[in-house]
Amino acid sequence: MFADPENCDYIAGASLGGEPGWIAVYSAFWDPRIYADELGHNLTLQHAASLKCRMLFIDFYQNCIYDEYGDYFDIMGNFWYVTPYIFHFNAPHKLGLNWIGPASVKEATATGTYQIYHSETSTTNTQILKVYKADTNVYYYLSYRQPLGFGAGLYYGLAQGASIHLWNNDPLYQTQFLDSTPMVGDFNCFGDATLSDGQEAVDQINGLTFTQLSHNGDFTEVQVTLADKIQPEIYITCPIYNQLVKQKKYIKVQAAATDNIGVTKVEFRRNGVVKCIVFSEPFFCNMYNAKVKGVQVTNSATAYDAAGNSTSIQTKVTTK
Numbered sequence: 001m002f003a004d005p006e007n008c009d010y011i012a013g014a015s016l017g018g019e020p021g022w023i024a025v026y027s028a029f030w031d032p033r034i035y036a037d038e039l040g041h042n043l044t045l046q047h048a049a050s051l052k053c054r055m056l057f058i059d060f061y062q063n064c065i066y067d068e069y070g071d072y073f074d075i076m077g078n079f080w081y082v083t084p085y086i087f088h089f090n091a092p093h094k095l096g097l098n099w100i101g102p103a104s105v106k107e108a109t110a111t112g113t114y115q116i117y118h119s120e121t122s123t124t125n126t127q128i129l130k131v132y133k134a135d136t137n138v139y140y141y142l143s144y145r146q147p148l149g150f151g152a153g154l155y156y157g158l159a160q161g162a163s164i165h166l167w168n169n170d171p172l173y174q175t176q177f178l179d180s181t182p183m184v185g186d187f188n189c190f191g192d193a194t195l196s197d198g199q200e201a202v203d204q205i206n207g208l209t210f211t212q213l214s215h216n217g218d219f220t221e222v223q224v225t226l227a228d229k230i231q232p233e234i235y236i237t238c239p240i241y242n243q244l245v246k247q248k249k250y251i252k253v254q255a256a257a258t259d260n261i262g263v264t265k266v267e268f269r270r271n272g273v274v275k276c277i278v279f280s281e282p283f284f285c286n287m288y289n290a291k292v293k294g295v296q297v298t299n300s301a302t303a304y305d306a307a308g309n310s311t312s313i314q315t316k317v318t319t320k
């Protein structure tokens with residue numbers, strides 16, 4: 001602790017990852033939370049930041065406001081706003097310090113329902129649910145807080161469901177708290193930032209939706225919906241391109257269609273007019289050929305998946 005120097009615009013400092021670990025605090029500032037914040041830096045943690053994206057839970061970063069200290073509910077954020085409390089570290093910070101072990105972290109790579117146990121006590125259950133955010137190559141970290149221990153004063157609006165942070169698995173980078181109820185709430189809108197039952201947070205850029213189903217004293221249950229952005233593949237296997245076909249006969253147009261999740265239907269068209277809609281394999285459509293020679297038509301087939309992605313292929317045939 002040092003005497004308060006003149007013309008100094010900061011009140012404390014510390015080494016980030018302490019070898020040696022040092023903390024300097026100026027004497028006018030005796031608040032124990034300063035020491036806790038600086039000790040967090042010695043333990044390698046960066047600040048607990050926030051990201052506000054106007055009306056949206058998340059948006060392109062250029063439409064968002066980053067606040068280095070904006071997660072007030074972690075001692076690495078701007079704790080002055082939550083006087084007189086010292087809250088627990090947020091869950092990604094606990095993971096960075098290995099207080100939440102890797103066994104309690106689960107990654108959601110498919111649509112599903114997940115239980116996230118609160119992070120105030122140790123458990124082998126899932127305490128952090130990670131979901132990849134592809135456009136910026138980071139992860140969403142979903143966690144759950146309850147008013148226990150140091151966190152006993154945790155505000156009601158932060159204990160009703162999943163907290164969502166952005167992070168990249170590296171303690172040396174700031175965690176970023178996101179607001180699932182943008183533009184409303186005290187504490188600079190973050191006093192009710194967690195999900196509540198029935199509420200969803202949507203990432204339109206990556207096709208992700210987090211919907212909270214329920215919460216209790218132990219865990220919150222969240223449905224993660226990952227939009228399918230992969231289109232089906234489709235080929236017309238018969239007739240082949242530019243095949244000559246007989247007049248006044250039916251021709252069987254056949255397609256082979258596949259999808260990462262599943263093909264829900266194939267539509268067959270002749271010259272743009274729908275002739276058949278087929279909902280399961282085999283995908284084919286009998287089409288009647290013209291009565292005269294030399295008529296060229298376009299047969300097309302379009303495969304759809306449940307998410308509405310589609311792929312079309314076309315081929316031409318001529319009567320002989």
Ligand SMILES: [Zn+2]
Pocket residue numbers: 037038041047076
């Ligand atoms: Zn600090």
